[in-house]
Amino acid sequence: xxxxxxxQTLRWQxxxxxxxxxxxxxxxxxxxxxxxxxxxxMRDLADxxxxxxxxxxFGSGSLFTLPGAITLGLQHPLAIAMLGIFAxxxxxxxxxxxxARGTLEVLLARPISRLALxxxxxxxxxxxxxxxxxxxLGGMVGGSAIQGLTDELDLGxxxxxxxxxxxxxxxxxTFGLAASITFDRPGPAIGLSLGYLMINxxxxxxxxxxADAAWTQDYSLLHxxxxxxxxxxxxxxxxxxxxxxxxxxxxxxxxxxFPRRDLAAPA
Amino acid sequence: MEGxxxxxxxxxxxxxxxxxSVRALSELTLEVRSGEIFGFLGPNGAGKSTxxxxxxxxxxxxxxxxRVLGRDVVADSVxxxxxxxxxxxxxxxxxxxxxxQVLDYLVEMQGREPHRRAELCERLExxxxxxxxxxxxxxRGMRQKIGVxxxxxxxxxxxxxxxxxxxLDPLMQQAFYRILDDLRREGxxxxxxxxxxxxxxxxxxxxxxxxSGRLMAVHDVSELLARRRRRVTxxxxxxxxxxxxxxxxxxxQVDGNRIIGTLxxxxxxxxxxxxxxxxxxLTIEPASLEEAFLExxxxxxxxx
Numbered sequence: 283x284x285x286x287x288x289x290q291t292l293r294w295q296x297x298x299x300x301x302x303x304x305x306x307x308x309x310x311x312x313x314x315x316x317x318x319x320x321x322x323x324m325r326d327l328a329d330x331x332x333x334x335x336x337x338x339x340f341g342s343g344s345l346f347t348l349p350g351a352i353t354l355g356l357q358h359p360l361a362i363a364m365l366g367i368f369a370x371x372x373x374x375x376x377x378x379x380x381x382a383r384g385t386l387e388v389l390l391a392r393p394i395s396r397l398a399l400x401x402x403x404x405x406x407x408x409x410x411x412x413x414x415x416x417x418x419l420g421g422m423v424g425g426s427a428i429q430g431l432t433d434e435l436d437l438g439x440x441x442x443x444x445x446x447x448x449x450x451x452x453x454x455x456t457f458g459l460a461a462s463i464t465f466d467r468p469g470p471a472i473g474l475s476l477g478y479l480m481i482n483x484x485x486x487x488x489x490x491x492x493a494d495a496a497w498t499q500d501y502s503l504l505h506x507x508x509x510x511x512x513x514x515x516x517x518x519x520x521x522x523x524x525x526x527x528x529x530x531x532x533x534x535x536x537x538x539x540f541p542r543r544d545l546a547a548p549a
Numbered sequence: 550m551e552g553x554x555x556x557x558x559x560x561x562x563x564x565x566x567x568x569x570s571v572r573a574l575s576e577l578t579l580e581v582r583s584g585e586i587f588g589f590l591g592p593n594g595a596g597k598s599t600x601x602x603x604x605x606x607x608x609x610x611x612x613x614x615x616r617v618l619g620r621d622v623v624a625d626s627v628x629x630x631x632x633x634x635x636x637x638x639x640x641x642x643x644x645x646x647x648x649x650q651v652l653d654y655l656v657e658m659q660g661r662e663p664h665r666r667a668e669l670c671e672r673l674e675x676x677x678x679x680x681x682x683x684x685x686x687x688x689r690g691m692r693q694k695i696g697v698x699x700x701x702x703x704x705x706x707x708x709x710x711x712x713x714x715x716x717l718d719p720l721m722q723q724a725f726y727r728i729l730d731d732l733r734r735e736g737x738x739x740x741x742x743x744x745x746x747x748x749x750x751x752x753x754x755x756x757x758x759x760x761s762g763r764l765m766a767v768h769d770v771s772e773l774l775a776r777r778r779r780r781v782t783x784x785x786x787x788x789x790x791x792x793x794x795x796x797x798x799x800x801x802q803v804d805g806n807r808i809i810g811t812l813x814x815x816x817x818x819x820x821x822x823x824x825x826x827x828x829x830x831l832t833i834e835p836a837s838l839e840e841a842f843l844e845x846x847x848x849x850x851x852x853x
Contacts, residue, residue: 286657294645384641388699391605392658393631545607546568547598547638 283401284394291406295372299410302364303417309364310421313355314348314429321345339490342499342508348434349510352422356447356509361418362483368410369451370479373458374471376403377540382467387545396541404459404533411451416444419509435513442517443509449525450507453532454479460532463540503528558583558707558738559604563613566599566762573599574762576613581740581755586733588753588770589742596762597742598638601711605635618707631660634705638712638742640696644685648675648695651684652702661703669698672724689716697725701732708732710741714748726752750774779812783823784830795822 292299324345343354355361377400380386390399423440426432458475465471482502489499499505506521559581566574574596581587591597602608604617606626615622617629642651656663670680673694684692693716700708714722729739729752743749749756750770758765768776781798783789785806792808793801797819801810806829812819816833823831 284658286654290654384637384639385643387602387607387637388640388642388655389658390607391630391633391635391637392655393627393660394658395627542609544568544609545602547602 284398287402288406291403295410306364306414306417307421310418311425313351313422314425317348317351318429348431349513353510365451369454370458370475373407373455374462374475375468377462378465378468378471407455415447436515439512443512446507450503453528456529456532460536463536561615564615565612567611572762577764583738584736585754586739586752588749588756591759595759632706634700634708636696636700636710642684649680655699659703663702664704666702707738780834781812782832783808786827786829
């Protein structure tokens with residue numbers, strides 16, 4: 283691995299990362315506030331039967347409990363977008379973008395192996411994803427503390443939440459980077475990575491809104507990161523196994539394919 | 550100079566590269582000696598860049614082998630790139646960085662000291678004020694200058710340059726030629742591809758001509774220039790004599806007192822043969838490598 287390349291990759295992401303981290307903290311702070319303001323209303327509405335309970339949930343989350351609200355906050359399109367900027371956008375363009383611009387061959391003209399290049403970029407991207415995730419979760423915990431709600435959370439489980447969340451988003455990151463080393467142009471790599479995320483998201487949301495399709499959630503990586511359940515002391519160890527296997531498979535693919543790829547002159 | 554001393558800088562044996570059914574390179578066998586400036590000529594799509602990219606490990610040979618500075622291009626490509634400097638054709642740089650940041654970044658990645666940078670920047674007229682500007686604000690020529698500096702700043706044992714003068718103005722081209730002259734004097738090896746025949750003629754010790762992925766010829770430049778045909782024009786007082794039977798003179802056209810022909814033999818014998826008090830004017834057009842080069846491409850036939 284090249285420390286210089288890792289640092290340079292982080293440097294290229296720093297402005298975007300700073301903005302997203304601020305947004306993530308803001309979003310995290312907001313979740314307990316929303317929960318505090320609307321949970322009773324939502325619960326009354328659900329109990330009255332005027333509104334189907336399923337439609338008052340979002341993915342595996344809901345506003346009925348603080349842990350549920352945290353899950354909802356992490357599965358909300360805003361959080362998905364903030365994490366997806368790096369896990370999908372930055373990873374899918376990392377190699378294919380350099381290749382299309384022609385800078386990859388300037389870089390690979392240095393004494394760096396393709397695997398070293400791959401791991402340097404991968405570690406840098408995983409760090410950015412981790413920082414964003416911690417920012418969002420930090421905001422949520424901070425917001426809960428400000429609202430005086432921390433007794434509703436088992437904060438001792440927080441490292442497990444970070445680990446599980448990191449596993450899920452690492453899976454999207456490694457998939458995006460695998461797509462990036464596969465294509466000569468960023469378009470197909472972004473399309474494939476975004477499609478992978480969208481399918482996972484669709485399966486998770488579909489199952490939560492339609493009881494008959496609840497089984498589809500098991501096929502979504504997002505379903506295997508239920509922060510609320512972990513913070514309620516109901517962690518499912520298999521979730522960790524599933525997300526880390528999903529993260530490692532694209533790495534194995536990249537290790538096999540990238541060193542063997544022919545890098546013809548950019549068009 | 551780092552690396553194992555070797556008399557051969559580049560050695561390819563039946564190097565072949567196919568992309569599916571497309572034969573980009575067919576059984577290229579080539580030897581570039583240490584310390585020479587070697588020109589690699591060919592039209593677009595001839596296989597020049599494919600050869601270079603294979604030498605640097607960007608492409609994997611379909612068959613055959615190649616060694617650069619004594620190292621195998623497949624097994625030791627990282628070490629080869631440590632010892633070489635590479636200028637890609639139509640180089641792309643990081644637009645968001647300044648010229649100086651690009652050079653710093655690339656030399657750090659190279660893992661060697663930029664011993665030649667100051668000298669190269671001075672000779673290519675890249676003052677500090679220019680290097681402090683973002684690459685996105687650079688003209689095509691300035692990018693190319695940065696490309697030349699990044700390829701040579703770490704004083705590589707072998708420089709592989711793909712169309713190095715592309716985008717440089719004539720003054721900078723001359724400055725670049727002088728840099729290569731100095732590299733030759735210092736014993737460095739330069740392998741460069743070009744369409745610009747005059748610069749190959751000016752710089753190279755030897756030249757290889759490649760076409761449709763096949764090596765057509767390898768020559769000393771001086772030998773190639775001596776072999777090429779010359780266009781001769783003679784003007785006579787009175788009627789022109791019959792020179793059609795003169796050895797070495799072909800394509801003879803007579804236009805009144807003027808004779809135009811192509812001389813393929815040696816000049817001295819020709820001049821002796823035509824010497825006459827009635828010869829009013831004689832022009833032998835300066836030979837260019839281009840004519841010699843075009844002779845190789847005049848036929849559609851590619852050697853098997």
